Amino acid sequence: MRQLNNEEQTENRKGQGTDHENQTAQENAAQGARPVRPVRRKGIIESIWDFFASVPVGITIIALLTVGSTLGTIYPQENAIPSPNPEFYYFDTYGKLGEIYFRLGLSHTYTTWWYLTLVLLLAISLVIVSIDRGVPLYKSLKNQPVARKVLAIRGDRLYASKEAAGEEEMNRLGEALKKRRYKIRTEQGALLAEKGRLPRFGAYVIHIGLLIIIAGVFTRLIPGWYYTDMVWIKEGERVPVKELGFSLQNNGFELEYYDQQQTRVKKYETDVAVYEGDQEVAIKHLIVNDPLIYENTYIFQNSFDPSPMFKDGEIQLLDKATQKPLGTFHFDFEDPQPEYKVGDYTLKVVNYYPDIRVDKDMGIYTNSREPYNPGIQFDISGPGFAEPSRQWMMPMAPFVEQMLGAEYKFSLKFQQVDVFHMTGLKLNRDLGIPIVYTGCGVTLWGLVLVFYFQHRRVWARLEDGVLHVGGHTNKNWLGMNKEFNRALSVIDVEPVKFKKK
Amino acid sequence: MEKRTDLSKVVTVVILLLASVGILWAVFNFQNDEVVKLELGGPAPDFTLQTLDGKMASLSDYKGKVVLVNFWASWCQPCREEMPAIEQAYETYKDQGLVVLGVNLKEKTVPVQGFVDNYKLTFPILMDTDNAVAIDLYKVKPIPTSFFIDREGNLVQKADFPMTFEYIENTVKPLLDAGR
Amino acid sequence: MMMQLSGFFFGTAFFSYLAAAILYIVGVTGRKMKVESKEKATFWTKWGYIVMVIGVSSQAIAIITRWVYGGFAPVSNMFEYMSFWVFTIMLAFVVINAFYKVHVLGAFVAPVGLTILAYASVFPRDVKPLIPALQSYWLSIHVTTAALGEGILTISFAAGLMYLLVVTDVSGKSRAAKFLEFTIYLFFTLVAFILLATGFRGAGYEFLAGANTGSQLLYRMPPLAGPSGTDLGSLTTMAGIPLPLIETPGWMHGTNAPVGFNTVIWTIIGSLVLYGVLRLIARKPLVRVISKWVQGLDAEMLDELSYRAVAIGYPVFTLGALVFAMIWAQEAWGSYWSWDPKETWALITWLYYTAYLHLRLRRGWEGTKTAWMAVAGFVVILFLLVGVNLVISGLHSYAT
Structure with a gap:
């Protein structure tokens, strides 16, 4: 490594020289920037380069990213809060500190300008460091001489020698090392055996892998490469996803709990269909952990609305006094009719609140569009009644009559009611995923190279009938030591032990 | 090298x-x-919707009048809050050429009819059954959102908050006076 | 049947670890140690190692039988996950010790593992069926690999701590000695918390504050700190003392903040008492007691071992806690990265050890500096595994 550092320095010194071609390139670079004195231009590029190539700078960027990332975990990020209004949510939930958190932009830490800038600085640093160190390393290993000075070989941590040896012994040693998958190069009276040169570049492989991951993440900026959305679909409903040009239909939703109290969900599954226009193009029984993939778009069973909604039901009309049934009618909670006829009786829907609330100050109103808690007000008229009888009916509040202290003339009974749930599907189209996964693969490969493989070299040199053999590895000296001794046993050299640093 | x-x-x-x-x-x-914001100052995008009583109505039908387009829903509390003010403004200025179009977001006829009866609304209610007008055309984010359109059919002002009678009056008066 | 077997082997493992911890500590504190060669295993530590192997094997059986019983890898809740982490720590120790023969390491690893295991037992231990999000083979792949990585990194902490104890002059009042003493105190904080949590839970203590109001708070330790706005002494009594003694500050806004704050107070009091008692027994800073155990150990070897554990654990951690996590998240949540706190803390841990490796390999940091980093790394891992679940909730909150 020390040798390499020298070489790096020469590389850098070479860069100081001036020549015409460079200047033009830098002039191009400087265009659009503020004018700089010609002499200084070279210095700027050089100092930018040296800045990013420096290890302390790289470590500082990593440290800043580490600290920055922790800031984003203090309170939930905006994408994870159960409210569409972050400006109120943080204050309401976390008080003054929450307010400050929101004001500082920490409620979306990972998309702030400074966090993204840090990521990009890291990327620049990864590129420059890899070129700055990787290229000279590649060159020096490519151009390494076969013959080293005997003095240098003697100084190796692994060293052995054989008296009265010749080319024959050296070749036998070469053969033995070849069997151990070393690549052999020979010159007159000198031999270089090398294996695992690639692991020396492991760190740069990791850097490249990380760069691929970062690139894969940023591909979402390319129009059409990234789209994500959450759609809520009621049973039987079809919802268009305009951005992707298809519709999703919920053909049935199943929900099951492990226990009677409904505290632990066992499964929730949707029969989903994809429509292009009126054409059904894909169907799947969607379960968690198993998405439907349609034209690069992943459709996930993500969640569901735990509160059931009323779908439809049969309502029976009775004379309250005699409890005599007068007939039944079908009621659709999603889209009721203005009027229902039961025998001789007419039920006019005066008011319908799909999700009724009764409040002292705000009166009667609906809290949402969906029939979670329907409230219907009927005007019932028929034979024997001069005035229509106005009365409420609420399936969730069967004793509404008593609650209001009213005296109704009729009873209204639900006979069978269908409830249904809304399924929550997540859509995700991210064409960058294969790139990110490739980056992960490359990174892991690099890690394996760095930590589990070694670069081993053995040099042999004949001088005055003595074969000098030196060995070097970048790690795992014990393993190298064994291999060294085994190879040397072929030419009857006693085992040696590597020198401590 | x-x-x-x-x-x-x-x-x-x-x-x-x-x-x-x-x-x-x-x-x-x-x-x-x-x-994406809707540009104020330009011509208001035209649309045609079914009214609560089943007729068809277009924005262009009201050319030459000052139009207040109000996007609302019965489940939205601030919408309910501003409704009386809108009704009052409509009754006060309809003779001078003010039209209010209450565009309901995706609700069904029966609950909307009940709401209109309770609040005694007299201006036309238009049913935006798939939110196409509200979201795609007028880029409405929160409701209530109201747009004021002058006699030439240009968008003049947008209000994405519950309006008071005074606010409507102050906005509408100059529009009504102009182009007389 | 399977469950009883699992419970039996789990108990065996627990007591094996306990026995191993005792054997190791006696081994390193005993007189023999000073006479014999330090590198050589004494009678006690040799048996400690054997008992440790027995413990690891029993826990392996306990995990497998529980797996068979539940039909899924037993890493789905806090108890299962933390005991699995202990398993990986002990396993990593058993394997590494087979190569490096640093028996004294056991005197550190065994008590740490035992403490975590005791803490794991505080959580509910029954096998609960899986919620849909966890019904995936990725559960076993992701969690076991991540835990293995974390287990190996924990060994780095133990070796780093030992290194510091060897090289630091603890007789004086140097800053390093004080920091070390503080680190030891922190360990006893953990122990105190576990003792208190287990104790009160064992006694079945529960107190429901604000039972007839909208905001109920379930205290599992007597409420020394009441919800803000409560009159002091108005809630309940403990041994005749009216509680609460103090009010939770108003700026602690979370729903369960008073309970958390109360637990913190109990833990601080408990740790001070525990530390005080031990200090009285030892009659000197505890760091001096413990540093005696490691005297004469090869510091360079410990330094190397600490680094080696990072070198092995880091790739495993990357694979398990980041790459596998991303693939599963993509399949289950529809996004490979959601900045969920657990995910983010895995990234933070990774960045931390990335900095460690660069400092060590490129800046030549060695010895004390990296040893302190390895010790602090344990705090990061501890927060990743436990702190995130207790303090921050997120997508991973079903793991509790």
Whole structure:
């Protein structure tokens, strides 16, 4: 490594020289920037380069990213809060500190300008460091001489020698090392055996892998490469996803709990269909952990609305006094009719609140569009009644009559009611995923190279009938030591032990 | 050799810096892109919807009048709050040429009819059954949102908060006076 | 049947670890140690190692039988996950010790593992069926690999701590000695918390504050700190003392903040008492007691071992806690990265050890500096595994 550092320095010194071609390139670079004195231009590029190539700078960027990332975990990020209004949510939930958190932009830490800038600085640093160190390393290993000075070989941590040896012994040693998958190069009276040169570049492989991951993440900026959305679909409903040009239909939703109290969900599954226009193009029984993939778009069973909604039901009309049934009618909670006829009786829907609330100050109103808690007000008229009888009916509040202290003339009974749930599907189209996964693969490969493989070299040199053999590895000296001794046993050299640093 | 090394350094640094600036620019442009706003001052996009009583109505039917388009829903509390003010303004200025179009978002006829009866609304209610007018055409984010359209059919003002009678009056009066 | 077997082997493992911890500590504190060669295993530590192997094997059986019983890898809740982490720590120790023969390491690893295991037992231990999000083979792949990585990184902490104890002059009042003493105190904080949590839970203590109001708070330790706005002494009594003694500050806004704050107070009091008692028994800073155990150990070897554990654990951690996590998240949540706190803390841990490796390999940091980093790394891992679940909730909150 020390040798390499020298070489790096020469590389850098070479860069100081001036020549015409460079200047033009830098002039191009400087265009659009503020004018700089010609002499200084070279210095700027050089100092930018040296800045990013420096290890302390790289470590500082990593440290800043580490600290920055922790800031984003203090309170939930905006994408994870159960409210569409972050400006109120943080204050309401976390008080003054929450307010400050929101004001500082920490409620979306990972998309702030400074966090993204840090990521990009890291990327620049990864590129420059890899070129700055990787290229000279590649060159020096490519151009390494076969013959080293005997003095240098003697100084190796692994060293052995054989008296009265010749080319024959050296070749036998070469053969033995070849069997151990070393690549052999020979010159007159000198031999270089090398294996695992690639692991020396492991760190740069990791850097490249990380760069691929970062690139894969940023591909979402390319129009059409990234789209994500959450759609809520009621049973039987079809919802268009305009951005992707298809519709999703919920053909049935199943929900099951492990226990009677409904505290632990066992499964929730949707029969989903994809429509292009009126054409059904894909169907799947969607379960968690198993998405439907349609034209690069992943459709996930993500969640569901735990509160059931009323779908439809049969309502029976009775004379309250005699409890005599007068007939039944079908009621659709999603889209009721203005009027229902039961025998001789007419039920006019005066008011319908799909999700009724009764409040002292705000009166009667609906809290949402969906029939979670329907409230219907009927005007019932028929034979024997001069005035229509106005009365409420609420399936969730069967004793509404008593609650209001009213005296109704009729009873209204639900006979069978269908409830249904809304399924929550997540859509995700991210064409960058294969790139990110490739980056992960490359990174892991690099890690394996760095930590589990070694670069081993053995040099042999004949001088005055003595074969000098030196060995070097970048790690795992014990393993190298064994291999060294085994190879040397072929030419009857006693085992040696590597020198401590 | 020397030339190449140095040139490649320059090129690398320049490309990296340009790419980073480009990415940052794209990220923030991308984020802003999501908020598409409707330009005020231009002509109001025309639309045709079914009314609560089953007729068809278009914005262009009311050319030459001052139109207040109000997007609302019965489950929205601030919408309920401003309704009486809108009704009052409509009754006060309809003779001078004010039209109110109450565009309901995706609700069904029966609950809307009940709501209209309870609040004694007299202006036309239009049923935006798939939110196409509200979201695609008028880029409505929160409701209530109201648009004021002058006699020439241009969008003059937008209010994305519950309005008071005074607010409507102050906005509508100059529009009614203009083009007389 | 399977469950009883699992419970039996789990108990065996627990007591084996306990026995191993005792054997190791006696081994390193005993007189023999000073006479014999330090590198050589004494009678006690040799048996400690054997008992440790028995413990690891029993826990392996306990995990497998529980797996068979539940039909899924037993890493789905806090108890299962933390005991699995202990398993990986002990396993990593058993394997590494087979190569490096640093028996004294056991005197550190065994008590740490035992403490975590005791803490794991505080959580509910029954096998609960899986919620849909966890019904995936990725559960076993992701969690076991991540835990293995974390287990190996924990060994780095133990070796780093030992290194510091060897090289630091603890007789004086140097800053390093004080920091070390503080680190030891922190360990006893953990122990105190576990003792208190287990104790009160064992006694079945529960107190429901604000039972007839909208905001109910379930205290599992007597409420020394009441919800803000409560009159002091108005809630309940403990041994005749009216509680609460103090009010939770108003700026602690979370729903369960008073309970958390109360637990913190109990833990601080408990740790001070525990530390005080031990200090009285030892009659000197505890760091001096413990540093005696490691005297004469090869510091360079410990340094190397600490680094080696990071070198092995880091790739495993990357694979398990980041790459596998991303693939599963993509399949289950529809996004490979959601900045969920657990995910983010895995990234933070990774960045932390990335900095460690660069400092060590490129800046030549060695010895004390990296040893302190390895010790602090344990705090990061501890927060990743436990702190995130207790303090921050997120997508991973079903793991509790």
